[in-house]
Amino acid sequence: SIRLPTPISKPDRSYRVDVYDRPQLAAFMDAVKDKYDNVDQYHKLAYLRLLAFTGIRNGEARALTWSDMHLDRDEPFIDVNKTMSDNTGHGVVINPPKTKAGSRKVMIDAETANILKRWRAIQGQALMRRGLPSNVVWTNQRLSGRISSNQPREWLLAAIRGTDVPQINVHGLRHTY
Template sequence: MSIKKQKNGNYQVRVQFTDSLGRRRNKKKTVASLTLAKRAEREILNEVDAGTFNKVHKKITMNELIDKFMLDYSRGKRKVTIGRVNRFFELYVLTNEWFNHVQISKIDRPIVQAWIDELANKQSTYKSNASQLKRVFDFAVSYEYIDSNPFERVHYPTPIDKPNRSYRVENYDYDQLQAFIHAVENKFAKPNLDYRKYVYLRLLAFTGMRSGEATVLLWSDIEFTDSGTNITISKTLSRYRGQNFSINPPKTEAGKRVVMVDEITARTLKTWRNIQQQAFMASGVRSDIVFTSKDLVSYTTHSLPRTWLLSAIKGTDIPQTNIHGLRHTYITLAVQAGMDIKTLQAQVGHDDINTTLGVYASVTKDMRAKTVDVFTSLVNF
């Protein structure tokens, strides 16, 4: 038993005891004065003697607890976010090795510590994932399924090193992009369904569109006019659980935009439309989806564009980048070419101009080399 005065002048009462089931328990209460604290202490002791705290908590398994937690967590969240959290629970929590159908009352700190230790050996960024399970136990405490969170006083070990991806570049420079487009063209620019792979990769590199935005494009989103071609972006395709997809509006209002398309890329889109129309006629199906899968009626699987990219550069000296690296490439080279930053921000759909400048537009070697000339062209004395 203890009564401690806190810095704010209140008093905290803490009573530790062992209940009839042999469990160590403690009850805390904060009051405004020492007199009230002593009274609260007596009341808690009386309740201990009366067996008030000997109730058996409702039996609930981790599976049931996570279902209840997700109902609360999911309010206002995007499907892709919910799916990411669910996926983590499925792969690392609700496994037979750990917590699948285990009653949460049987999960103590040593068990949680062992789980954390294993997770740290698998993921370099395990702490953020572990915090998801900690929140689940916080939820259980708030509903009085358990008395305390077994995450209290756990040790977070040093994680494994991040994977070595030194072979991969964040974005292509001018020469690398030129070589990449030539490689993609040589590999896929043929009058068959493979042509869509060339158009898809070129579209990302020459417009700065996100992969999810390109995947969900409809022909009705594209306007071909004599003065130019533009694409209305109003949705994105996200993976939210396993191979399932969800069509959502962009995360921000800035993501809803009109993207301008250069003349060559517009021609490739028109060529692909003609090839696709011929395939529709031959198969007897129709679809408004731009980048249809092999069945000509469904969206391209989210993982395929990366395999296209890797296939195109295989056997070349072109370094690897990821699909999002094509967006990085567009933004970096647009800055290098002198595109107005506000125009670039509108083209790529950033709600914060600092994202355009700070996150993506890294200074290239060519830009650094021109720094002196840019300055002396103005101050030449």
Template sequence: MASFRKRGQNWEYRIVFIDRQTGKQKEKSKGGFRTKKEAQLAAAEEEARINYFGFAENGNERVDHFFADWLEIYKKPNVKPITYSVQERNVRLNILPRWGHYRLKDLTRNEYQKWINELRGRYSEGTVRRIHSIFSTAMNDAVHEFQIMRENPIQKIKIPKQVDKSNKVAYFTREQLERFLESVKTPMKNAKYQHSIQYYALFTLLARTGLRIGEALALTWEDLDFDTKSLTVNKTLVYPLNSQPYLSTPKSKNSERTIKLDDSTIKLMRRHRINQIEVCLMYKNYKPAKDNIVFHQHDGRWLRTNVVREYFKEVCKRADLPVLSPHALRHTHAVHLLEAGANIKYVSERLGHASVKVTADTYLHVTKKIEDDALALYERYVQN
């Protein structure tokens, strides 16, 4: 509640409020206003800030209290559920165990940099960058949005680089991919539905299109156009840990795309559609797909991403191949396209990357080879 008084020629406001952190009564006052109206307007603005943000001033807010409100009130309503899930998980598992008991003003750049260096000993460069990005964004909000800190104490932090980039992208060679897909054709010995070719269709589609696993599992038969031999990507399946799956928009604007399919993939998808019906008729507890989805569990619901990953690993072991993840099929498709001489812009658009630069940076070892081959061709040309 604000009160006002005139001191000499100027007006002053005084606001009494309860500190959310300590539960004690506090007050804030400011003078120097020429008129009472100016003091009232300034007081109203300050009261709104106190009531709206609810954070302790001058960096006295504890890190765990700050992140609890920052996530729930300011992030959750404004980002995709999957984005919020990733941020909340990183805060809970990585940030709070180390920094939760600190006050914001006690954070120091040196101590934080040491922690970042320690994280790089356990996590990849990308994971550490993600954790740091969440923390730094929160601190920027503390400075610029909530005005409870003067500056961000963790600016200009150095993330140790990946020392060995040779294994950055995991993919199958052409021979390995052929062996992998040949192995998928034969169902696992303990598989309940031996007649199903679903995993063969799924992994082949991933390998021939470069789809992300979430994009593939979200597909419905309406997304496939057998006449034009194309596939439309306009959604992705999100399967959070210990939560219900849901459909979301694709990863980026460029991820919404239409992909051309080769004849053998079209033929296989036709077979899979017929096979779905056959399996439902053959096994009593195998239900038809809900919402006309292309890949589904025996109860008709979306396939679980963790189940797909485990099946993929088992196939890798059976085929005596490196044990990778389904995402390796996306890399495999990209690498094979580039090695075949496909234009990098085309590959970028087919994968749904945000930019050509992302594609070039991701597949640097391949694009470098293309560059060297092109230069060799040029040298032979000018010498003849």
């Protein structure tokens, strides 16, 4: 009287790569810059650059505050000390990393630091115009909360749409690093 489940065939994802090689990463960053290098969308460029050039996880990036960023040092770095997840029934939850090794200092290159500094200035001006205080690095459009977990994927896909850059998932940027 047991009914066995019917197997479902896996979707074909042969069009997608797990990691970018150097030329693909360069083409990806060119596509991101072409699409998002403007005041209204600069946060998307900064976010995708951060993921690809630091290897931090999406949830760790979404949880960042400006006090975690040390951009004005000789060797800029980010304190990764929390992660963010969407918890069904509880909304957004920020927790410490699962393991002791999850709390770490992530060094960043000068170009990434400069991009993040520019994003901090753009965001700061927008917050001042609206009279809103915020220490959150990746705010939503209303500047009142954090970005949702699926937004970086949408940004990534929109950036490479219409280009020869192969599709990758957001976590693939961590593996690329």
